[in-house]
Amino acid sequence: MTRWIQQVGWRHLVGVLVLAFAMVPIVFVFSAALNPLGTLSSSELVPTGASLANFTNLFGNTAFGRWFLNSVVIASVSSIASVFISALAAYAFSRRRFRGRRVGLLSVLLIQMFPQFLAIVAIFLIFSTVTDLWPAIGFNTSWGLILLYLGGALGVNTWLMKGFFDTLPRELDESATVDGASHAQVFFRILLPLVAPILAVTALLAFIGTINEFLIANVFLTDAGSKTLPVGLYGLVAGERNANFGMFCAGTLLTAIPTVLVFQLLQRYITDGLTAGAVKG
Amino acid sequence: MTATMLGGPATRQARPAPPEPAKSVVGQVAKALLLGLTIAIAVWAAFPLIENEIWIGLAILVVTTAALLYLYLTPRHVPLKYLAPGTILLILFQVFPVLYTASTAFTNFGDGHRGSKQEAVVAIQTASVTQVPGSQQYALTVATTGDPATGPLVFLVTDPATRQVSAGNADGLKGLPAGEVTVGSTGRITAASGYTILNAGQASRRSAEITALAVPTKGGAIRSSGLSRAYEGKAGRAFDERCDCIRDTTTGQTWTANEKVGAFVAADGDRLAQGWRVSVGLSNFTRVLTDSAIATPFLRTLVWNFAFALASTGGTFVLGLLLAMALHSPRVRGRTAYRVLLVLPYAMPSFAMLLVWRDMFNTDFGLINNLFGSDVDWFGGSASARLAVILVQLWLGYPYMFLVATGALQAIPRELSEASRIDGASAWGGFRRITLPLLMVALTPLLISSFAFNFNNFNAIYLTTEGAPFPADNPANGATDLLITYTYRIAFGGGGAQYGYAAAISIFIFLIVAVVSAISFRRTRHLEEVHA
Numbered sequence: 001m002t003r004w005i006q007q008v009g010w011r012h013l014v015g016v017l018v019l020a021f022a023m024v025p026i027v028f029v030f031s032a033a034l035n036p037l038g039t040l041s042s043s044e045l046v047p048t049g050a051s052l053a054n055f056t057n058l059f060g061n062t063a064f065g066r067w068f069l070n071s072v073v074i075a076s077v078s079s080i081a082s083v084f085i086s087a088l089a090a091y092a093f094s095r096r097r098f099r100g101r102r103v104g105l106l107s108v109l110l111i112q113m114f115p116q117f118l119a120i121v122a123i124f125l126i127f128s129t130v131t132d133l134w135p136a137i138g139f140n141t142s143w144g145l146i147l148l149y150l151g152g153a154l155g156v157n158t159w160l161m162k163g164f165f166d167t168l169p170r171e172l173d174e175s176a177t178v179d180g181a182s183h184a185q186v187f188f189r190i191l192l193p194l195v196a197p198i199l200a201v202t203a204l205l206a207f208i209g210t211i212n213e214f215l216i217a218n219v220f221l222t223d224a225g226s227k228t229l230p231v232g233l234y235g236l237v238a239g240e241r242n243a244n245f246g247m248f249c250a251g252t253l254l255t256a257i258p259t260v261l262v263f264q265l266l267q268r269y270i271t272d273g274l275t276a277g278a279v280k281g
Numbered sequence: 282m283t284a285t286m287l288g289g290p291a292t293r294q295a296r297p298a299p300p301e302p303a304k305s306v307v308g309q310v311a312k313a314l315l316l317g318l319t320i321a322i323a324v325w326a327a328f329p330l331i332e333n334e335i336w337i338g339l340a341i342l343v344v345t346t347a348a349l350l351y352l353y354l355t356p357r358h359v360p361l362k363y364l365a366p367g368t369i370l371l372i373l374f375q376v377f378p379v380l381y382t383a384s385t386a387f388t389n390f391g392d393g394h395r396g397s398k399q400e401a402v403v404a405i406q407t408a409s410v411t412q413v414p415g416s417q418q419y420a421l422t423v424a425t426t427g428d429p430a431t432g433p434l435v436f437l438v439t440d441p442a443t444r445q446v447s448a449g450n451a452d453g454l455k456g457l458p459a460g461e462v463t464v465g466s467t468g469r470i471t472a473a474s475g476y477t478i479l480n481a482g483q484a485s486r487r488s489a490e491i492t493a494l495a496v497p498t499k500g501g502a503i504r505s506s507g508l509s510r511a512y513e514g515k516a517g518r519a520f521d522e523r524c525d526c527i528r529d530t531t532t533g534q535t536w537t538a539n540e541k542v543g544a545f546v547a548a549d550g551d552r553l554a555q556g557w558r559v560s561v562g563l564s565n566f567t568r569v570l571t572d573s574a575i576a577t578p579f580l581r582t583l584v585w586n587f588a589f590a591l592a593s594t595g596g597t598f599v600l601g602l603l604l605a606m607a608l609h610s611p612r613v614r615g616r617t618a619y620r621v622l623l624v625l626p627y628a629m630p631s632f633a634m635l636l637v638w639r640d641m642f643n644t645d646f647g648l649i650n651n652l653f654g655s656d657v658d659w660f661g662g663s664a665s666a667r668l669a670v671i672l673v674q675l676w677l678g679y680p681y682m683f684l685v686a687t688g689a690l691q692a693i694p695r696e697l698s699e700a701s702r703i704d705g706a707s708a709w710g711g712f713r714r715i716t717l718p719l720l721m722v723a724l725t726p727l728l729i730s731s732f733a734f735n736f737n738n739f740n741a742i743y744l745t746t747e748g749a750p751f752p753a754d755n756p757a758n759g760a761t762d763l764l765i766t767y768t769y770r771i772a773f774g775g776g777g778a779q780y781g782y783a784a785a786i787s788i789f790i791f792l793i794v795a796v797v798s799a800i801s802f803r804r805t806r807h808l809e810e811v812h813a
Contacts, residue, residue, distance in 0.1 A: 007612065014607040015619050018600065021676065022626050028648055029629075029637055041646040085367040092363035104364070111375055113798060114791045115737050115765050119378035121385075121772070121780055126378065133329040151374025154367040156730050163726075183359055184308055214632045214740065230632045237636060245640065252633040260628045 029249045038246025054246040055254075064251060066225055067232035070142060071211055072258050074228060078146045079206035082153035083199055089158050091187050094165035095173065105162075112155040120219055123148065127220070140223040148220070149210055157202040164198040165191065200269035207262050211255070229255050312353065319349055345369070386784035389561050392777040394543050398557040402520045405527055405545070405555050407495040409517035410502040419503065420468040421511035423491055424448075424476040429483045434494055437462070437470045437478075438503060438511055446470060449496030449503055469509060484508045527553065565785035578758035578767075579786075583793075585667070586763045590736040593674040594728055600675060601682025602720070606712075609690045620687075627680035635744040638673045642745075660749045663760035670745055670761050674735070681731075689723040690716070729801045733794050742766045764790050 024045065032043035036051035058064045092098075093105055127148075131138025138144055172194075173186045181189070192199075214230040221227050227235070233251045236244045323346040330339040352358055352365060388394075420439040425432035436449045437457075446457045446464065463472040472478065484491065485508065495502040501516040521528045526537040527545045536545035536553050544556035569579055604623065608616050626634070641648040642659040650656060660666045693716060701711040735741075741763075742748060748759030748766050757774070758767055764786065772783030 008610070011607040011610060011613045014603060015613070015623075018604055018679075019619065019622055022623055022680075024648075025634060025637060025641065025676065026625055026629065028641065029634075040640055040643070043648075045648060045652065085370070088363040089367045092360040096360040096363075098360040101360075108371075109798070109802075110795055111371065111379065113733060113794045114379045115739075115768075115787050119375075119382040122378035122381040123374070125381075133333065133335075134326065147370070148374050150370045152371075154371050158367075159726075182308075185305065187363075188308075208627075208631075212630055212632050214744075229630070233633055234636070241640070248633070249637070252630060252637065255630040255633060256628050259630070263628060 029252055032246055032249040033253050035246050038243070040242045040245035043245060043249075054250040058247045058250050058254075062232065062236065062247070063224055063227070064232065064254075067227050067229045068254065070226060071229040071255075074142050074146055074149075075207050075211040075258070077142075078149040078210050079203050081146070082150055082157070082206050083203045085150065085153040086155075086157045086202060087161055087192065087195070087199060088187075089154055090161035090165055091191065093158070094162045095170075095191075105159075108154045108158055109156070112152065120216065123216070124219060140221055140226040142226070145217060145220050145228075148216065149213070157206065160202060161195065161198050164195050168194055197269040200266040204262055204266050208259055211259065316350060316353060319346065382780075382784050383788055385781050386565055386788055387560055387562060388558055388781045389543050389556075390558050390781040390784075391779040393554050394556045394558050394781075396557060398538070398543075401545075401555045401557040402527070403497050405518055405553060406516040406520065407497050407502040408555070409529075410495060410504060410514035411517055412504075412506070412512050412514045416515070417513040419511040419513070420470075421505055421507075421509055422470040422473075423479045423484045423487075423505075423508060424470075424473065425479060426476060429477055429479050430486070432477070434487070434490055435476060436494065436496055436503060436505065436511060437473055437476065439464060439468045439470060441468055444468075446473075448473070448476070451494065451496070454496050454498055454503065481508065561781065565782050566788075568782065569785060569789065578755060579764075582758060582762055582764055582767050585760070586736060589667075589671065589674075589761075589763060590732050590738075592671045593678060593735040593738070593741075594731045596671065596675045597678035597682045597731070598686075598724075598728060600679040601684075602686045604679070604683050605686035605690055609687065623683060624680040626676055627684075631677055632740060632744060634677065635673065635740055638676070639745045642669050660746045660761075663750060666746050666750055666761045670741060673745060674738070674741055677741075678731070678735075685724060685727055686720065689720050692723070693719050725801070729798055732801075733798050736763075736794050736797075737765045737790065738763065739765050739769065743769070 028043070028045050031045060031047040032040075033054055034047045034050050034052075035043050036049045036053055038054050038057070042048065089108075093101060127139055127144060130144065135141075136143065137147060168191060172190060176186050176190055177183075211228075212230060213228075214234065217228050217231050218234070221231055229251070233248055233255070236251070237248050323342060326342055327339060330336075330342065349365065352361060418441065420441060422437040424435045424437050426435060427433060433450065437446065438449065438454075439446050444464070446459065446462050447454050448457050449455070457473065461474045462470050465471040470478070479487070488508070491505050491508065495504050498513055501514045503511050503513045505511050515530075517531060518527050518529050520526075521535075524535065524537065526535045528535050534547060536547045536551070539546045540559060541561075542552075542556070543559035543561075545553040568575060570576055607613070608619055613619075644650060644656070644658045644661070647659075649659070657665060659669045697715050697719075698711050701715050702708070706714065742761055743766055746759070746761045748762040748770070750761075751757075751759040757770060762770075768783050768786045768790070771779050771786065
């Protein structure tokens with residue numbers, strides 16, 4: 001028995017303790033979402049009732065459906081596009097030798113370390129002009145925000161991918177080249193399928209990052225119909241903190257759904273991709 | 282045809298000349314479509330530029346498009362083909378805004394110092410307008426060019442004597458052709474093409490804005506008096522070019538232009554609120570380091586900022602690793618269930634969970650005080666507030682470290698730790714000497730980027746404590762403030778925007794994070810790859 005405690009028991013103890021820590025806030029959100037009164041002061045850890053009033057209010061009284069759709073579209077399009085753009089650059093950095101390669105790699109990393117949202121005044125001024133000239137990609141449009149997010153496509157993710165590309169043997173593309181494949185064929189047909197795990201991981205990270213982005217979206221989207229989930233939900237509790245708490249928690253649970261789905265979709269790659277690039281790199 | 286083998290001058294070994302690459306039909310069609318799309322977008326973007334006669338913008342657009350077409354049609358410059366899309370977006374939406382922001386660090390840009398000297402003079406004259414006996418009176422109609430609730434306001438005024446109608450906003454007054462307006466029997470305009478007239482309810486809801494609006498004219502400005510009448514008042518203060526100063530027409534007091542601070546300053550030191558934007562050299566930077574009222578909170582915040590980033594990164598790493606080690610054994614039953622539940626915090630939207638945590642720490646009806654039956658004012662004391670924000674970060678961040686550490690553990694061959702056990706090492710010794718060093722090789726780059734992220738983790742503070750608690754003597758810098766939230770408050774906070782000063786601090790933040798990361802990266806293999 002003591003041996004069991006030494007070898008297995010402590011593992012369960014750690015697991016259960018952390019599990020309690022992990023689950024308390026989630027159970028609380030769940031209970032508050034079902035709480036028929038829907039206020040913060042009446043919310044407790046154990047559900048005090050079961051009612052879907054918060055959910056129906058959320059869809060009935062706010063533009064939650066629109067926010068949800070906007071968020072999913074913006075996060076999906078910008079994460080897929082940014083992974084693709086990043087993979088292109090990672091290929092060049094990993095497989096090609098050219099002047100400015102080292103400077104390019106380092107500056108990609110450095111530029112990201114400037115707290116970008118402090119540039120929000122400049123971004124605001126730029127997009128004020130853009131809105132005047134091309135309203136289709138100006139303020140309150142998904143396209144404008146997606147473009148803005150894509151400005152950060154080259155960054156830490158490019159490094160992660162480059163590390164993964166580096167682990168693939170060069171002989172692969174060299175032999176393909178000898179066989180007459182063009183560089184585009186080498187990239188799309190041979191390398192891209194092999195780096196699928198890291199593509200999945202960076203896509204997931206980009207998706208989570210975008211769907212949670214609050215600050216820039218808050219400046220960019222002011223129109224009620226164009227808001228994303230963070231902007232809309234923040235508006236719910238910014239003023240009426242106590243009264244709207246149940247609706248807010250219901251919205252939080254629904255917001256988790258796309259992330260969980262993307263996670264499930266990419267799961268078989270995730271554990272490989274998160275570390276493989278670094279381990280072998 | 283050298284495109285496939287020569288990436289640049291640094292190609293290391295000579296290879297036999299490859300045969301002409303086979304062109305795939307799909308690839309050629311896709312390429313043609315994408316290039317066509319590029320041209321279509323360029324044409325679409327060109328029209329507004331031509332209409333507004335922005336020739337420099339048009340030139341940049343034409344040159345960029347031509348360069349892109351050349352790049353993707355020539356067989357040369359292969360690396361650039363892959364780098365161009367990301368680089369263009371990076372330059373437009375990151376490099377350019379960042380450089381613009383950095384350049385404001387050398388100016389006094391901010392509230393009261395936004396525009397040119399000319400604009401400041403107009404603002405001062407307009408603000409000093411008062412109604413004097415004999416002021417010209419107008420019939421007023423309030424209109425807008427946009428939405429009645431939010432659109433920019435316009436005054437439509439009728440001169441009762443000449444019946445001349447004009448439209449005015451903060452930029453000035455311009456006459457309207459008589460054919461485009463309908464004037465009612467009282468002389469007020471009832472309709473005007475291109476403008477939406479505000480009805481009484483809409484206008485009274487925006488009465489504060491209407492009262493504040495002054496339309497600059499030659500001798501003063503037109504202001505509203507009520508919602509249907511306006512007067513052209515005389516400016517009490519006027520710019521005098523001979524002395525380069527503002528003169529008060531009644532008292533005779535003067536404020537001389539000071540180009541160094543970008544403001545009009547009187548002999549007794551009194552300064553007019555409306556100034557203009559000038560270069561102030563390095564004074565924003567020296568202010569951070571030398572002014573003790575700023576340097577002391579800055580240093581305190583810097584120390585806490587490091588502590589926060591280290592505690593967040595280290596805490597999540599230790600907890601994640603401990604958990605990964607605990608579950609890294611086939612003898613633990615229900616491992617899959619554990620894993621699914623343990624990564625749930627990662628799937629929850631972090632911005633929302635930060636707000637939920639804030640409410641869980643609420644003194645009066647928060648869950649934490651309820652559960653423990655305590656009555657702690659968590660965000661009231663420095664120590665408890667700091668503990669609280671780190672605890673929240675621990676909750677948000679450990680699942681990522683758990684996932685990463687699990688993957689890294691699985692990649693370490695089991696034989697290694699078994700061999701060390703046979704050699705007589707204890708479980709702890711084996712972990713410390715064998716497993717941990719191997720793990721660190723894999724995880725150090727992730728720890729560095731986690732540190733850099735947490736160093737500037739704006740949401741973690743802004744959505745929970747908002748920097749509280751604040752000392753009584755300094756409402757601008759709280760105990761849990763990170764440099765980034767502190768800077769945000771300086772740049773956009775209630776005390777008046779100081780963009781120039783905020784930009785100077787963000788350059789400091791950038792340098793600190795960059796140096797720390799560069800030193801750490803130098804110690805990992807990843808940087809060696811750059812030299813290869």
